[in-house]
Amino acid sequence: MDTHRKDLYPDVTASGGLGPAMKQAAKLRGCDTGLPPWESDRIVIETTRGFVSVAPAAEERLFRVRVHIVGFAVEAPGFAWDIGSTGDLGLLVEALAAWREGVPLNELKARFEFMELDEFARAVETGEPTSLQWSGLLSSDFHRGQWNLLRRLRADEVLRNMFPSITHGAVRLNADPLDSTSRQVLVDELDGERYEVIRAGVPGADWVEVSTGELIAYLRAAFNKQ
Structure with a gap:
Protein backbone atom coordinates (compact mmCIF):
# COMPACT_ATOMS: atom_id res chain seq x y z
CA MET A 1 0.00 0.00 0.00
CA ASP A 2 1.58 3.31 -1.10
CA THR A 3 2.00 6.47 0.98
CA HIS A 4 -1.07 8.17 -0.50
CA ARG A 5 -3.21 5.12 0.25
CA LYS A 6 -1.84 5.00 3.82
CA ASP A 7 -3.02 8.58 4.39
CA LEU A 8 -6.49 7.67 3.13
CA TYR A 9 -6.81 4.33 4.92
CA PRO A 10 -4.73 4.38 8.13
CA ASP A 11 -7.14 1.96 9.83
CA VAL A 12 -6.80 -0.52 6.97
CA THR A 13 -3.01 -0.24 7.01
CA ALA A 14 -2.86 -0.70 10.77
CA SER A 15 -4.99 -3.86 10.52
CA GLY A 16 -2.76 -5.41 7.86
CA GLY A 17 -5.15 -5.13 4.92
CA LEU A 18 -8.77 -4.51 3.99
CA GLY A 19 -9.85 -8.05 4.90
CA PRO A 20 -8.57 -7.92 8.49
CA ALA A 21 -9.89 -4.37 8.89
CA MET A 22 -13.37 -5.45 7.76
CA LYS A 23 -13.35 -8.46 10.08
CA GLN A 24 -12.36 -6.28 13.01
CA ALA A 25 -15.07 -3.72 12.21
CA ALA A 26 -17.68 -6.47 11.84
CA LYS A 27 -16.69 -8.02 15.16
CA LEU A 28 -17.05 -4.66 16.91
CA ARG A 29 -20.55 -4.30 15.48
CA GLY A 30 -21.60 -7.89 16.07
CA CYS A 31 -22.34 -8.63 12.41
CA ASP A 32 -21.17 -11.29 9.94
CA THR A 33 -20.13 -10.32 6.42
CA GLY A 34 -19.25 -13.90 5.44
CA LEU A 35 -15.76 -12.81 4.52
CA PRO A 36 -13.48 -15.87 4.09
CA PRO A 37 -10.67 -16.05 6.67
CA TRP A 38 -7.93 -15.90 4.03
CA GLU A 39 -9.03 -12.61 2.44
CA SER A 40 -6.53 -9.77 2.72
CA ASP A 41 -6.91 -7.05 0.08
CA ARG A 42 -8.99 -8.64 -2.71
CA ILE A 43 -12.45 -8.74 -1.15
CA VAL A 44 -15.04 -11.04 -2.77
CA ILE A 45 -17.98 -12.41 -0.76
CA GLU A 46 -20.37 -15.06 -2.07
CA THR A 47 -24.03 -14.41 -1.20
CA THR A 48 -27.41 -15.63 -2.41
CA ARG A 49 -27.67 -12.40 -4.43
CA GLY A 50 -24.43 -12.75 -6.34
CA PHE A 51 -20.79 -12.21 -5.51
CA VAL A 52 -20.12 -8.90 -3.77
CA SER A 53 -16.72 -7.21 -4.13
CA VAL A 54 -15.22 -4.30 -2.23
CA ALA A 55 -12.35 -2.17 -3.51
CA PRO A 56 -10.85 1.00 -2.00
CA ALA A 57 -10.61 4.02 -4.27
CA ALA A 58 -7.19 5.53 -4.92
CA GLU A 59 -8.14 9.19 -5.24
CA GLU A 60 -10.28 9.55 -2.10
CA ARG A 61 -11.35 7.49 0.90
CA LEU A 62 -14.13 5.36 -0.51
CA PHE A 63 -14.91 1.66 -0.31
CA ARG A 64 -16.62 0.82 -3.59
CA VAL A 65 -19.13 -2.03 -3.58
CA ARG A 66 -20.17 -4.06 -6.64
CA VAL A 67 -22.39 -7.09 -7.16
CA HIS A 68 -21.52 -9.70 -9.79
CA ILE A 69 -23.50 -12.43 -11.49
CA VAL A 70 -22.82 -15.98 -10.30
CA GLY A 71 -20.64 -17.96 -12.69
CA PHE A 72 -18.55 -15.05 -13.90
CA ALA A 73 -15.18 -13.74 -12.87
CA VAL A 74 -15.38 -10.59 -10.78
CA GLU A 75 -13.76 -8.66 -13.63
CA ALA A 76 -16.35 -9.79 -16.22
CA PRO A 77 -17.78 -6.77 -18.08
CA GLY A 78 -21.52 -6.27 -18.44
CA PHE A 79 -22.56 -8.45 -15.51
CA ALA A 80 -21.59 -6.30 -12.56
CA TRP A 81 -23.27 -3.35 -10.91
CA ASP A 82 -21.88 -0.61 -8.72
CA ILE A 83 -24.25 -0.53 -5.74
CA GLY A 84 -22.65 2.25 -3.72
CA SER A 85 -19.57 3.52 -1.96
CA THR A 86 -18.78 4.84 1.51
CA GLY A 87 -15.74 5.96 3.45
CA ASP A 88 -17.20 4.56 6.68
CA LEU A 89 -15.85 1.08 7.30
CA GLY A 90 -18.47 0.42 9.99
CA LEU A 91 -21.37 1.25 7.69
CA LEU A 92 -19.76 -0.85 4.98
CA VAL A 93 -19.65 -4.06 7.03
CA GLU A 94 -23.16 -3.50 8.40
CA ALA A 95 -24.52 -3.09 4.87
CA LEU A 96 -22.69 -6.18 3.62
CA ALA A 97 -24.02 -8.24 6.52
CA ALA A 98 -27.56 -7.06 5.79
CA TRP A 99 -27.13 -7.85 2.09
CA ARG A 100 -25.90 -11.33 2.95
CA GLU A 101 -28.85 -11.88 5.29
CA GLY A 102 -31.25 -11.20 2.43
CA VAL A 103 -32.69 -7.92 3.68
CA PRO A 104 -35.05 -6.62 0.93
CA LEU A 105 -33.53 -4.11 -1.47
CA ASN A 106 -35.92 -1.29 -0.56
CA GLU A 107 -35.12 -1.76 3.13
CA LEU A 108 -31.40 -1.82 2.42
CA LYS A 109 -31.66 1.43 0.52
CA ALA A 110 -33.59 3.03 3.38
CA ARG A 111 -31.13 1.85 6.04
CA PHE A 112 -27.93 2.63 4.14
CA GLU A 113 -28.14 5.90 2.23
CA PHE A 114 -24.89 5.25 0.34
CA MET A 115 -26.35 2.21 -1.44
CA GLU A 116 -27.52 2.78 -5.03
CA LEU A 117 -29.75 -0.15 -5.93
CA ASP A 118 -32.07 1.16 -8.65
CA GLU A 119 -30.11 -0.14 -11.66
CA PHE A 120 -29.39 -3.48 -10.03
CA ALA A 121 -33.00 -4.01 -8.95
CA ARG A 122 -34.30 -3.09 -12.41
CA ALA A 123 -31.92 -5.54 -14.11
CA VAL A 124 -33.00 -8.36 -11.80
CA GLU A 125 -36.71 -7.60 -12.15
CA THR A 126 -36.62 -7.46 -15.97
CA GLY A 127 -34.39 -10.52 -16.39
Missing part, protein backbone atom coordinates in the same frame (compact mmCIF):
# COMPACT_ATOMS: atom_id res chain seq x y z
CA GLU A 128 -31.82 -8.42 -18.21
CA PRO A 129 -28.75 -10.46 -17.14
CA THR A 130 -30.29 -13.65 -18.55
CA SER A 131 -31.32 -12.21 -21.92
CA LEU A 132 -27.94 -10.51 -22.35
CA GLN A 133 -26.14 -13.74 -21.59
CA TRP A 134 -28.11 -15.74 -24.18
CA SER A 135 -27.32 -13.12 -26.80
CA GLY A 136 -23.67 -12.98 -25.79
CA LEU A 137 -23.12 -16.73 -26.05
CA LEU A 138 -24.94 -16.97 -29.38
CA SER A 139 -22.79 -14.22 -30.88
CA SER A 140 -19.47 -15.54 -29.60
CA ASP A 141 -17.37 -17.45 -32.12
CA PHE A 142 -15.55 -19.04 -29.21
CA HIS A 143 -18.78 -20.89 -28.35
CA ARG A 144 -19.77 -21.70 -31.93
CA GLY A 145 -19.67 -25.42 -31.11
CA GLN A 146 -22.53 -24.94 -28.65
CA TRP A 147 -24.69 -22.70 -30.88
CA ASN A 148 -27.08 -25.42 -32.07
CA LEU A 149 -27.74 -26.62 -28.52
CA LEU A 150 -28.04 -23.06 -27.22
CA ARG A 151 -30.56 -22.14 -29.92
CA ARG A 152 -32.62 -25.21 -29.16
CA LEU A 153 -32.67 -24.50 -25.44
CA ARG A 154 -33.49 -20.82 -25.88
CA ALA A 155 -36.40 -21.70 -28.19
CA ASP A 156 -38.20 -23.33 -25.27
CA GLU A 157 -40.44 -20.91 -23.34
CA VAL A 158 -39.33 -22.32 -19.98
CA LEU A 159 -35.62 -22.93 -20.53
CA ARG A 160 -34.99 -19.50 -22.06
CA ASN A 161 -35.61 -18.06 -18.60
CA MET A 162 -32.66 -20.01 -17.18
CA PHE A 163 -29.26 -18.34 -17.04
CA PRO A 164 -26.84 -20.06 -19.50
CA SER A 165 -23.09 -20.42 -19.28
CA ILE A 166 -20.49 -22.78 -20.71
CA THR A 167 -18.54 -25.15 -18.46
CA HIS A 168 -15.86 -27.32 -20.11
CA GLY A 169 -17.86 -27.37 -23.34
CA ALA A 170 -21.18 -28.22 -21.70
CA VAL A 171 -24.07 -25.77 -21.40
CA ARG A 172 -25.00 -24.96 -17.81
CA LEU A 173 -28.50 -23.67 -17.09
CA ASN A 174 -29.01 -21.96 -13.74
CA ALA A 175 -32.49 -21.17 -12.41
CA ASP A 176 -31.23 -18.04 -10.64
CA PRO A 177 -28.06 -16.27 -11.81
CA LEU A 178 -27.72 -14.55 -8.44
CA ASP A 179 -27.94 -17.73 -6.37
CA SER A 180 -25.19 -20.35 -6.69
CA THR A 181 -27.35 -22.84 -4.75
CA SER A 182 -30.37 -22.62 -7.08
CA ARG A 183 -31.34 -25.55 -9.34
CA GLN A 184 -29.01 -26.04 -12.30
CA VAL A 185 -28.26 -28.63 -14.95
CA LEU A 186 -25.36 -29.32 -17.28
CA VAL A 187 -26.04 -30.47 -20.86
CA ASP A 188 -23.27 -31.97 -23.00
CA GLU A 189 -23.99 -32.66 -26.68
CA LEU A 190 -22.51 -35.99 -27.76
CA ASP A 191 -23.34 -36.22 -31.46
CA GLY A 192 -26.38 -34.12 -32.29
CA GLU A 193 -28.76 -36.98 -31.52
CA ARG A 194 -27.65 -37.83 -27.99
CA TYR A 195 -26.91 -35.70 -24.95
CA GLU A 196 -25.64 -36.23 -21.45
CA VAL A 197 -27.37 -34.34 -18.65
CA ILE A 198 -26.59 -33.99 -14.94
CA ARG A 199 -28.30 -32.06 -12.16
CA ALA A 200 -25.32 -30.07 -10.94
CA GLY A 201 -24.77 -29.82 -7.20
CA VAL A 202 -27.15 -32.68 -6.32
CA PRO A 203 -25.47 -35.32 -4.11
CA GLY A 204 -25.22 -38.66 -5.88
CA ALA A 205 -26.33 -37.27 -9.24
CA ASP A 206 -24.72 -38.82 -12.30
CA TRP A 207 -24.68 -38.13 -16.01
CA VAL A 208 -27.74 -39.50 -17.82
CA GLU A 209 -27.86 -40.06 -21.57
CA VAL A 210 -30.91 -38.45 -23.18
CA SER A 211 -32.07 -38.62 -26.80
CA THR A 212 -32.71 -35.49 -28.83
CA GLY A 213 -36.47 -36.07 -28.76
CA GLU A 214 -36.54 -36.30 -24.96
CA LEU A 215 -34.11 -33.51 -24.13
CA ILE A 216 -36.44 -30.54 -23.56
CA ALA A 217 -38.96 -32.52 -21.51
CA TYR A 218 -36.14 -34.05 -19.45
CA LEU A 219 -34.63 -30.64 -18.68
CA ARG A 220 -37.99 -29.16 -17.74
CA ALA A 221 -38.59 -32.07 -15.36
CA ALA A 222 -35.10 -31.66 -13.86
CA PHE A 223 -35.85 -28.05 -12.96
CA ASN A 224 -39.16 -29.04 -11.37
CA LYS A 225 -37.45 -31.47 -8.99
CA GLN A 226 -36.58 -30.23 -5.50
Whole structure:
Protein backbone atom coordinates (compact mmCIF):
# COMPACT_ATOMS: atom_id res chain seq x y z
CA MET A 1 0.00 0.00 0.00
CA ASP A 2 1.58 3.31 -1.10
CA THR A 3 2.00 6.47 0.98
CA HIS A 4 -1.07 8.17 -0.50
CA ARG A 5 -3.21 5.12 0.25
CA LYS A 6 -1.84 5.00 3.82
CA ASP A 7 -3.02 8.58 4.39
CA LEU A 8 -6.49 7.67 3.13
CA TYR A 9 -6.81 4.33 4.92
CA PRO A 10 -4.73 4.38 8.13
CA ASP A 11 -7.14 1.96 9.83
CA VAL A 12 -6.80 -0.52 6.97
CA THR A 13 -3.01 -0.24 7.01
CA ALA A 14 -2.86 -0.70 10.77
CA SER A 15 -4.99 -3.86 10.52
CA GLY A 16 -2.76 -5.41 7.86
CA GLY A 17 -5.15 -5.13 4.92
CA LEU A 18 -8.77 -4.51 3.99
CA GLY A 19 -9.85 -8.05 4.90
CA PRO A 20 -8.57 -7.92 8.49
CA ALA A 21 -9.89 -4.37 8.89
CA MET A 22 -13.37 -5.45 7.76
CA LYS A 23 -13.35 -8.46 10.08
CA GLN A 24 -12.36 -6.28 13.01
CA ALA A 25 -15.07 -3.72 12.21
CA ALA A 26 -17.68 -6.47 11.84
CA LYS A 27 -16.69 -8.02 15.16
CA LEU A 28 -17.05 -4.66 16.91
CA ARG A 29 -20.55 -4.30 15.48
CA GLY A 30 -21.60 -7.89 16.07
CA CYS A 31 -22.34 -8.63 12.41
CA ASP A 32 -21.17 -11.29 9.94
CA THR A 33 -20.13 -10.32 6.42
CA GLY A 34 -19.25 -13.90 5.44
CA LEU A 35 -15.76 -12.81 4.52
CA PRO A 36 -13.48 -15.87 4.09
CA PRO A 37 -10.67 -16.05 6.67
CA TRP A 38 -7.93 -15.90 4.03
CA GLU A 39 -9.03 -12.61 2.44
CA SER A 40 -6.53 -9.77 2.72
CA ASP A 41 -6.91 -7.05 0.08
CA ARG A 42 -8.99 -8.64 -2.71
CA ILE A 43 -12.45 -8.74 -1.15
CA VAL A 44 -15.04 -11.04 -2.77
CA ILE A 45 -17.98 -12.41 -0.76
CA GLU A 46 -20.37 -15.06 -2.07
CA THR A 47 -24.03 -14.41 -1.20
CA THR A 48 -27.41 -15.63 -2.41
CA ARG A 49 -27.67 -12.40 -4.43
CA GLY A 50 -24.43 -12.75 -6.34
CA PHE A 51 -20.79 -12.21 -5.51
CA VAL A 52 -20.12 -8.90 -3.77
CA SER A 53 -16.72 -7.21 -4.13
CA VAL A 54 -15.22 -4.30 -2.23
CA ALA A 55 -12.35 -2.17 -3.51
CA PRO A 56 -10.85 1.00 -2.00
CA ALA A 57 -10.61 4.02 -4.27
CA ALA A 58 -7.19 5.53 -4.92
CA GLU A 59 -8.14 9.19 -5.24
CA GLU A 60 -10.28 9.55 -2.10
CA ARG A 61 -11.35 7.49 0.90
CA LEU A 62 -14.13 5.36 -0.51
CA PHE A 63 -14.91 1.66 -0.31
CA ARG A 64 -16.62 0.82 -3.59
CA VAL A 65 -19.13 -2.03 -3.58
CA ARG A 66 -20.17 -4.06 -6.64
CA VAL A 67 -22.39 -7.09 -7.16
CA HIS A 68 -21.52 -9.70 -9.79
CA ILE A 69 -23.50 -12.43 -11.49
CA VAL A 70 -22.82 -15.98 -10.30
CA GLY A 71 -20.64 -17.96 -12.69
CA PHE A 72 -18.55 -15.05 -13.90
CA ALA A 73 -15.18 -13.74 -12.87
CA VAL A 74 -15.38 -10.59 -10.78
CA GLU A 75 -13.76 -8.66 -13.63
CA ALA A 76 -16.35 -9.79 -16.22
CA PRO A 77 -17.78 -6.77 -18.08
CA GLY A 78 -21.52 -6.27 -18.44
CA PHE A 79 -22.56 -8.45 -15.51
CA ALA A 80 -21.59 -6.30 -12.56
CA TRP A 81 -23.27 -3.35 -10.91
CA ASP A 82 -21.88 -0.61 -8.72
CA ILE A 83 -24.25 -0.53 -5.74
CA GLY A 84 -22.65 2.25 -3.72
CA SER A 85 -19.57 3.52 -1.96
CA THR A 86 -18.78 4.84 1.51
CA GLY A 87 -15.74 5.96 3.45
CA ASP A 88 -17.20 4.56 6.68
CA LEU A 89 -15.85 1.08 7.30
CA GLY A 90 -18.47 0.42 9.99
CA LEU A 91 -21.37 1.25 7.69
CA LEU A 92 -19.76 -0.85 4.98
CA VAL A 93 -19.65 -4.06 7.03
CA GLU A 94 -23.16 -3.50 8.40
CA ALA A 95 -24.52 -3.09 4.87
CA LEU A 96 -22.69 -6.18 3.62
CA ALA A 97 -24.02 -8.24 6.52
CA ALA A 98 -27.56 -7.06 5.79
CA TRP A 99 -27.13 -7.85 2.09
CA ARG A 100 -25.90 -11.33 2.95
CA GLU A 101 -28.85 -11.88 5.29
CA GLY A 102 -31.25 -11.20 2.43
CA VAL A 103 -32.69 -7.92 3.68
CA PRO A 104 -35.05 -6.62 0.93
CA LEU A 105 -33.53 -4.11 -1.47
CA ASN A 106 -35.92 -1.29 -0.56
CA GLU A 107 -35.12 -1.76 3.13
CA LEU A 108 -31.40 -1.82 2.42
CA LYS A 109 -31.66 1.43 0.52
CA ALA A 110 -33.59 3.03 3.38
CA ARG A 111 -31.13 1.85 6.04
CA PHE A 112 -27.93 2.63 4.14
CA GLU A 113 -28.14 5.90 2.23
CA PHE A 114 -24.89 5.25 0.34
CA MET A 115 -26.35 2.21 -1.44
CA GLU A 116 -27.52 2.78 -5.03
CA LEU A 117 -29.75 -0.15 -5.93
CA ASP A 118 -32.07 1.16 -8.65
CA GLU A 119 -30.11 -0.14 -11.66
CA PHE A 120 -29.39 -3.48 -10.03
CA ALA A 121 -33.00 -4.01 -8.95
CA ARG A 122 -34.30 -3.09 -12.41
CA ALA A 123 -31.92 -5.54 -14.11
CA VAL A 124 -33.00 -8.36 -11.80
CA GLU A 125 -36.71 -7.60 -12.15
CA THR A 126 -36.62 -7.46 -15.97
CA GLY A 127 -34.39 -10.52 -16.39
CA GLU A 128 -31.82 -8.42 -18.21
CA PRO A 129 -28.75 -10.46 -17.14
CA THR A 130 -30.29 -13.65 -18.55
CA SER A 131 -31.32 -12.21 -21.92
CA LEU A 132 -27.94 -10.51 -22.35
CA GLN A 133 -26.14 -13.74 -21.59
CA TRP A 134 -28.11 -15.74 -24.18
CA SER A 135 -27.32 -13.12 -26.80
CA GLY A 136 -23.67 -12.98 -25.79
CA LEU A 137 -23.12 -16.73 -26.05
CA LEU A 138 -24.94 -16.97 -29.38
CA SER A 139 -22.79 -14.22 -30.88
CA SER A 140 -19.47 -15.54 -29.60
CA ASP A 141 -17.37 -17.45 -32.12
CA PHE A 142 -15.55 -19.04 -29.21
CA HIS A 143 -18.78 -20.89 -28.35
CA ARG A 144 -19.77 -21.70 -31.93
CA GLY A 145 -19.67 -25.42 -31.11
CA GLN A 146 -22.53 -24.94 -28.65
CA TRP A 147 -24.69 -22.70 -30.88
CA ASN A 148 -27.08 -25.42 -32.07
CA LEU A 149 -27.74 -26.62 -28.52
CA LEU A 150 -28.04 -23.06 -27.22
CA ARG A 151 -30.56 -22.14 -29.92
CA ARG A 152 -32.62 -25.21 -29.16
CA LEU A 153 -32.67 -24.50 -25.44
CA ARG A 154 -33.49 -20.82 -25.88
CA ALA A 155 -36.40 -21.70 -28.19
CA ASP A 156 -38.20 -23.33 -25.27
CA GLU A 157 -40.44 -20.91 -23.34
CA VAL A 158 -39.33 -22.32 -19.98
CA LEU A 159 -35.62 -22.93 -20.53
CA ARG A 160 -34.99 -19.50 -22.06
CA ASN A 161 -35.61 -18.06 -18.60
CA MET A 162 -32.66 -20.01 -17.18
CA PHE A 163 -29.26 -18.34 -17.04
CA PRO A 164 -26.84 -20.06 -19.50
CA SER A 165 -23.09 -20.42 -19.28
CA ILE A 166 -20.49 -22.78 -20.71
CA THR A 167 -18.54 -25.15 -18.46
CA HIS A 168 -15.86 -27.32 -20.11
CA GLY A 169 -17.86 -27.37 -23.34
CA ALA A 170 -21.18 -28.22 -21.70
CA VAL A 171 -24.07 -25.77 -21.40
CA ARG A 172 -25.00 -24.96 -17.81
CA LEU A 173 -28.50 -23.67 -17.09
CA ASN A 174 -29.01 -21.96 -13.74
CA ALA A 175 -32.49 -21.17 -12.41
CA ASP A 176 -31.23 -18.04 -10.64
CA PRO A 177 -28.06 -16.27 -11.81
CA LEU A 178 -27.72 -14.55 -8.44
CA ASP A 179 -27.94 -17.73 -6.37
CA SER A 180 -25.19 -20.35 -6.69
CA THR A 181 -27.35 -22.84 -4.75
CA SER A 182 -30.37 -22.62 -7.08
CA ARG A 183 -31.34 -25.55 -9.34
CA GLN A 184 -29.01 -26.04 -12.30
CA VAL A 185 -28.26 -28.63 -14.95
CA LEU A 186 -25.36 -29.32 -17.28
CA VAL A 187 -26.04 -30.47 -20.86
CA ASP A 188 -23.27 -31.97 -23.00
CA GLU A 189 -23.99 -32.66 -26.68
CA LEU A 190 -22.51 -35.99 -27.76
CA ASP A 191 -23.34 -36.22 -31.46
CA GLY A 192 -26.38 -34.12 -32.29
CA GLU A 193 -28.76 -36.98 -31.52
CA ARG A 194 -27.65 -37.83 -27.99
CA TYR A 195 -26.91 -35.70 -24.95
CA GLU A 196 -25.64 -36.23 -21.45
CA VAL A 197 -27.37 -34.34 -18.65
CA ILE A 198 -26.59 -33.99 -14.94
CA ARG A 199 -28.30 -32.06 -12.16
CA ALA A 200 -25.32 -30.07 -10.94
CA GLY A 201 -24.77 -29.82 -7.20
CA VAL A 202 -27.15 -32.68 -6.32
CA PRO A 203 -25.47 -35.32 -4.11
CA GLY A 204 -25.22 -38.66 -5.88
CA ALA A 205 -26.33 -37.27 -9.24
CA ASP A 206 -24.72 -38.82 -12.30
CA TRP A 207 -24.68 -38.13 -16.01
CA VAL A 208 -27.74 -39.50 -17.82
CA GLU A 209 -27.86 -40.06 -21.57
CA VAL A 210 -30.91 -38.45 -23.18
CA SER A 211 -32.07 -38.62 -26.80
CA THR A 212 -32.71 -35.49 -28.83
CA GLY A 213 -36.47 -36.07 -28.76
CA GLU A 214 -36.54 -36.30 -24.96
CA LEU A 215 -34.11 -33.51 -24.13
CA ILE A 216 -36.44 -30.54 -23.56
CA ALA A 217 -38.96 -32.52 -21.51
CA TYR A 218 -36.14 -34.05 -19.45
CA LEU A 219 -34.63 -30.64 -18.68
CA ARG A 220 -37.99 -29.16 -17.74
CA ALA A 221 -38.59 -32.07 -15.36
CA ALA A 222 -35.10 -31.66 -13.86
CA PHE A 223 -35.85 -28.05 -12.96
CA ASN A 224 -39.16 -29.04 -11.37
CA LYS A 225 -37.45 -31.47 -8.99
CA GLN A 226 -36.58 -30.23 -5.50
